[in-house]
Amino acid sequence: MDVVVDSLAGELVDASLGLVRPGGRFVELGKADVRDPGEVAAAYEGVTYRAFDLVEAGPDRMGEMLREVVRLFESGVLTRLPLGVWDVRRAGEAFALMSRAGHVGKLVLDVPAATGTAAVSSVGGGGWVLVSGGSGVLGGVVARYLVGVRGVRRLVLLSRG
Template sequence: MAAVQVARWLGAEVFATAAPVKWGVVRGLGVDGSRIASSRSLEFEGAFRAVSGGRGVDVVLDSLAGEFVDASLRLVAGGGRFVEMGKADVRDAGEVAAAFGGVRYRAFDLAEVGERRMGELLREVVGLFEAGVLRLLPVRAWDVRRAGEVFGLMSRAEHVGKLVLSVPAGPEVSDGCVVVTGASGVLGGVVARHLVERRGCVGCCCSAVAVRTLRVWRSWSRS
């Protein structure tokens, strides 16, 4: 959804693949129905080639793998670009160019952008949100105790936007002892320090090894 919004802002003619149950959402983003195909089969290759008059497309933004990547590469017009966003099927740019008519292949990694350029991009994106050009993706919150249902929903690709796990409010903790497991890491140390300095708790930090030892001791003491 984010990619479609950016592409339309840039003035591109968008062809999109999605699960059939989500086609209505894609149309709602302004994509013509004749330029939407299923991401669950390879039929999108023939459909998009027919709609484009046999030419194909100039740029492909991909996060698929295997034969779906091959089908997408065949759709790129001569001299076009293929931007790989996924990590499951990264290919050699030279081999792609030789096998697919000079397609310019690039595996994109946000970590390669650099801090300075990252800051520039973030400022530009925030400006687009403030101007109303981009819209936030839909967010659906679930109680963390229903995490199993959420992961099941994700595995079936039935969700749209972002799924968020929320933690219900618990009793106020102060002047007590809190056990922080896995506290040998940086995050555990930060949590423990926060509880002691800000909440007045007595911190009891345990490493994973210590926790396993405690469980074994409890099991032995009950036998």
């Protein structure tokens, strides 16, 4: 591979580094297992390693990038990943599928509406909204949008940390 974009940890980082050809680049987006670029260069001949944090781009550039991503979705160049929705009572099956990497896209656990109450059908409809990656810059942007524009009042920001 010429370029590997990674957000894994442990032996999976090593396996991914092994895929990069001499002269290739390895871009680390994850925060769980950041490596020393000098050690990587010594262990993997000719591989350039760079840990990247979106904050480094700065707010103006980050805004440009996000607007471009939106444009690419709106024009059909990019499409959303598939979404698999599982009843929360089948969470074990969903997690088993995820542990085997047997899915593509996102898996979501859905909590059925209580008997006699209406289900929340849209963001801001009175239910809770969970933002995974919520402690990062993009999570903060999403949270401000949900509260300020969509009127969400019950929000949980979740982080791996």
